[in-house]
Amino acid sequence: MREFDKKLSSDTYLKDIFSLCREDLLGAYLCSNIGGKFTAGMITEVEAYVGSCDKACHAYLNKLTKRTATMFRCGGCAYVYFVYGMYNQFNVVQGPEGTANAVLVRSLQPLEGLEVMQQRRQTDKINNLTTGPGKLCQALGITAKEHNGINLDGNTLWISPKTDNFSIIEKTRIGIDYAEEYRDKLWRFYIKGNSFVSKY
DNA sequence: CTGGGGATCGAG
DNA sequence: TCGATCCCCAGG
Numbered sequence: 001m002r003e004f005d006k007k008l009s010s011d012t013y014l015k016d017i018f019s020l021c022r023e024d025l026l027g028a029y030l031c032s033n034i035g036g037k038f039t040a041g042m043i044t045e046v047e048a049y050v051g052s053c054d055k056a057c058h059a060y061l062n063k064l065t066k067r068t069a070t071m072f073r074c075g076g077c078a079y080v081y082f083v084y085g086m087y088n089q090f091n092v093v094q095g096p097e098g099t100a101n102a103v104l105v106r107s108l109q110p111l112e113g114l115e116v117m118q119q120r121r122q123t124d125k126i127n128n129l130t131t132g133p134g135k136l137c138q139a140l141g142i143t144a145k146e147h148n149g150i151n152l153d154g155n156t157l158w159i160s161p162k163t164d165n166f167s168i169i170e171k172t173r174i175g176i177d178y179a180e181e182y183r184d185k186l187w188r189f190y191i192k193g194n195s196f197v198s199k200y
Numbered sequence: 201c202t203g204g205g206g207a208t209c210g211a212g
Numbered sequence: 213t214c215g216a217t218c219c220c221c222a223g224g
Contacts, residue, residue: 047219056219058208067208084220085205091219104219134220144207175219 004031004040004112004160007153013075017048017094017101021189025092025103027162029111033155034141037116040160041108041130041140045190045197047173049091051100056179059100070149071100077151080137082144087134090142092152092159106174106188108136109196116141132198167192174199 012024031040051059051071058081059068070079071093079091079102091102108130110117117129117139130136137143142157152158170186177183190197 049219058219065209081219082207083205083218085207087205087220089219106219132220173219178218 004029006160007158008161010076010153013092013094013152014096015094017050017103018187020092020094021046021048021103022168024161025105025159026168026189026191027164027166029160029162030090030105030108030136030140030157031112031160032140032142032157034146034157037113037141039110039113039116039140041110041112041136042162042164042196043105043107043159044109044194045105045107045188047104047106047189048187049102049104050187051102053182054179054185055182056173056176057100057102062100064100068100071102073097073149075101076153077149078142078147078157080142080144080148084134088137088142088144089133090137090140090147104133105136106133107131107190107196107198108139109194110139127195131196166194 028043029040049057051057059071074097075094077093079093091104094101110129130139169192171188173188
């Protein structure tokens with residue numbers, strides 16, 4: 001079993017959001033210790049959301065609401081929210097306190113705790129466990145109610161640095177057709193050639 | 201492709 | 213208060 005004890009340092013989350021996506025989050029290992037079960041997967045796909053200008057971001061124009069408040073916190077905590085009546089979405093908060101940026105984790109390659117993931121997801125298909133933002137939250141046991149705002153340097157939910165080398169593809173983000181000119185930004189990053197990506 | 205499902209937030 | 217909308221998923 002690979003070591004997942006090492007965590008990204010807290011200042012990593014203060015790097016600019018695109019460097020954070022490309023250099024630190026892609027290929028890193030998202031780990032959870034929830035409900036007494038350890039699960040982990042390699043991050044294969046992320047999207048950047050920028051509160052100050054980005055029409056696809058909940059916190060567009062730095063709009064502070066009850067929901068977006070988490071994004072304004074200091075980088076290094078989790079922004080988890082509930083959507084579509086049944087799914088959760090896990091984001092990594094980036095930047096200093098007062099800015100509202102987040103990186104949505106869209107897909108993982110499952111590595112540890114496969115049986116737990118299969119049980120939580122009610123499927124035995126490995127490539128259907130964590131290939132989507134709603135799916136990976138379910139597989140890792142992440143919920144908005146319990147995990148929104150928790151710090152990623154704790155022992156519940158954390159990110160362990162990458163160990164592999166790979167090429168990165170940059171594409172438009174998914175599901176944001178309403179975002180006008182920000183629809184065309186290449187703010188979605190995924191690992192080239194990895195089959196555990198939500199959508200090519 | 202279709203439509204379920206519940207929180208959100210701004211309009212009224 | 214109400215209801216259009218939403219960074220999705222399972223099923224057919």
